[in-house]
Every structure is written in C-alpha cells, then in structure tokens.
Amino acid sequence: MKLRPLRWLRQPSAKQSTAQKEELQVVRNHMIKDMQKRFSDSPVKILLLGTAESGKTTIFKQMRILHINGFTDDERRDRIPEIYQNIHDSIHQLVLQMGLLGLDFGSCTSERSADYILSLPGGAPEYMNEEYCDHVMTLWNDVGIRACYDRSNEFPLLDSAKYRKITTGISQITFRVPVPKSLGGGEQEFRMYDVGGQRDQRNKWIQVFEGIQAVLFLVSCSEFDQNLREDPNQNRLEEALKLFRRVWQNRFLASAGLIVFINKYDIMERKIRAGKHIVDYFPEYEEFCKRPQQDNCFDECDWTKMFIKQKLVDITQEPFKRHSRNNSDLITSERECYYHFTVATDTRCIREVFSDVQKMILSENMAGSGLF
Numbered sequence: 001m002k003l004r005p006l007r008w009l010r011q012p013s014a015k016q017s018t019a020q021k022e023e024l025q026v027v028r029n030h031m032i033k034d035m036q037k038r039f040s041d042s043p044v045k046i047l048l049l050g051t052a053e054s055g056k057t058t059i060f061k062q063m064r065i066l067h068i069n070g071f072t073d074d075e076r077r078d079r080i081p082e083i084y085q086n087i088h089d090s091i092h093q094l095v096l097q098m099g100l101l102g103l104d105f106g107s108c109t110s111e112r113s114a115d116y117i118l119s120l121p122g123g124a125p126e127y128m129n130e131e132y133c134d135h136v137m138t139l140w141n142d143v144g145i146r147a148c149y150d151r152s153n154e155f156p157l158l159d160s161a162k163y164r165k166i167t168t169g170i171s172q173i174t175f176r177v178p179v180p181k182s183l184g185g186g187e188q189e190f191r192m193y194d195v196g197g198q199r200d201q202r203n204k205w206i207q208v209f210e211g212i213q214a215v216l217f218l219v220s221c222s223e224f225d226q227n228l229r230e231d232p233n234q235n236r237l238e239e240a241l242k243l244f245r246r247v248w249q250n251r252f253l254a255s256a257g258l259i260v261f262i263n264k265y266d267i268m269e270r271k272i273r274a275g276k277h278i279v280d281y282f283p284e285y286e287e288f289c290k291r292p293q294q295d296n297c298f299d300e301c302d303w304t305k306m307f308i309k310q311k312l313v314d315i316t317q318e319p320f321k322r323h324s325r326n327n328s329d330l331i332t333s334e335r336e337c338y339y340h341f342t343v344a345t346d347t348r349c350i351r352e353v354f355s356d357v358q359k360m361i362l363s364e365n366m367a368g369s370g371l372f
C-alpha cells in the first residue's frame, strides 16, 4: 500500500453540469459507504517498529487510552511503588554523580539533603513523607544537580529505563475508531502490534510482517548524543537510521505504508536549550545549515528537527538491491513515506497525529480499490 494524503480525493470536473455533478456525488457517496463497509469487516493491521526506547509501547498505551477504556484504578495503583522507586533511584544517582563529575552543590542546604538521601537504605520509602519530599525538592532545584542532570548523557541516569518495561514479546491490541463521513462513516477496526526494539528482539519482528498495512516507525530525535545500552560504542540516532533503512528496504514490508514518528522532540528541545548541539555528533549538520532558510526553521531546534527528517528522506531515495529468483536489480522505491513530529507521552498530540494516520490509511484503502 502506498499512502497518499487526502488531497488527491478527486473532485467533480468543472466541465460537468450541476445536475451531473450532483448525480455523480450521490453515486460516489454510495460507493464510499459500500467500500467502507467491506473494509471495516477486516481489521487494518499496524505494526510499531523502532529501536529500543523510541516510544513504541508508549504509543501502544496511548491507543488504549484513546480508543479502549484506558487503565483501571487498580492498574494505576499498582504502578505507585515503581514510580517511588524511580524517583528515589534517579535522585540517588544524581547525588552520586556530582562527586564523580567534580560538581559542587549550590548551597549547604542542598549538601545536607544529599547526605540525607545517601544515608537512606537502598529502596525508596514506602510512603513519601514530607521530610523526604522536601529533601528531594531541594536537590532538584539545586543548580549543581541541574548541571549534573544536563550531563546525564555521560552516565546511565535511570531515564525511566530501569523501571520502564522493556518489551520482549509481541503484544497486540484491537480497537474500533469512528470513520469520518467523507470516508464513508461507520467504524473501522484496527489491530496494532508492539514489539521489542533492542537488537536481540528484532529477529522476532518477522513473525508479524504478514498482512501489515502500515508500519509506524519511531525515531527518537533526542538521542543524538547517546549511545546504545546494548552497544556502548554505537550512537543511538545512527542505529535508528540504519534500522530505518532496513525496514524501508525490507521486501516483506514493501506493500505496507510507512509513517515515521520523529518522537521525543520535547526532550530534544530541552537538550538543545541546555547547550547540546547535534553538530558535535553529526558534523554534516554544519553543511546542512548552510542551505537556504527553510519554512518553519527559526532556531536550532527547528534546524535539528529538519536535519533528522532530511536524513530519513535521503534514505528513502537511496537505490537498493532487490533480489529476485535469478538476479538482483538496483531499484529505488516509489513508495511515499510520511513524517510526523511527536511527543508520544502527550495524549493530545497522539490523538491528532493518529487521526491523520487513520485518514491516510482509510483513503488509501479506497484508492487501492480503484474508486478514486
């Protein structure tokens, strides 16, 4: 399936009379309804792909919040100890790193709070009492701790990884979404698959390639200054680009639409405002910025976003080898790829983006039927 935006929906020609146009519109509406009914009987299968921590499971959970009933109170309550432990381990780690990085606390009060945190036994307190919370807040507002946090790409700060559930199997959810009237109305069933993104998980992906109509590929644009957990010598963004190339060129996914979520741009913006520059990791960025001013490029955050997007676009234009039975041809895919900048943790952002994705998939289904 090649995805195309909705603008290609064919409009009646200017040469037709008003009566002809109206008649055509009625026929067209009937056909759309009919087609939509046929499609809604079988689920549209969407596969989430991307490197570890790119945000796949977060999108998966957002679908549950947006289109199923979200999470029960018990499920929410079950996460409280993990959140406490997460806060505790993060602040503990930052306090320890202060010494290792040779940083000073901003005040004696913060030093006392640091001693308090270090004096506690390993685990987080079962209840976060006022004294504990005050110490954590004092530390979090300390200039030294903030400087340490800004250098957290140099050491494995929790970054919610330890208590985040790394995906190791394959999960699926099915949900129904209302279809816009312009696309026939009614409801469409979607089935979404979530897989693990770490290197040792990727050999399982092929199990779900069959019948996939759209791949949502997630790239974390904030990870330009970080290396992989599973290979400390490999830059994470480089790894994501390599993986994207393999997915784009994968012959089993050749008929699936490809939509890229350039994710975590909130973290990326925070990093850049804290003084990080992608050019220190991708020197070709300097040349990229010499291009004529692009629309919507006002500051370094915008340029960084555009630079990462361009890297992905370049990959989709590379010729590659497609092996057939007797020979291997050098081809360039004519498929289009669509890009969205996302913050997967922001339900509102994902609601909007997914609505666009849904419309694209559905209108493409109809285009494939020859209706348009």
Ligand SMILES: Nc1nc2c(ncn2[C@@H]2O[C@H](COP(=O)(O)OP(=O)(O)OP(=O)(O)O)[C@@H](O)[C@H]2O)c(=O)[nH]1
Pocket: 050, 051, 052, 053, 054, 055, 056, 057, 058, 059, 159, 160, 161, 164, 165, 166, 167, 168, 195, 196, 197, 198, 263, 264, 265, 266, 267, 342, 343, 344, 345, 346
């Ligand atoms: N601030 C911010 N955090 C995000 C965003 N997307 C994901 N995260 C966080 O990043 C962490 C990793 O996200 P996951 O959804 O678990 O990543 P994953 O791709 O499923 O990772 P694997 O299961 O290991 O393949 C989680 O703590 C998320 O809450 C985002 O756009 N912004």
Ligand SMILES: [Mg+2]
Pocket: 056, 057, 058, 165, 166, 167, 194, 195, 196, 197
């Ligand atoms: Mg996951």
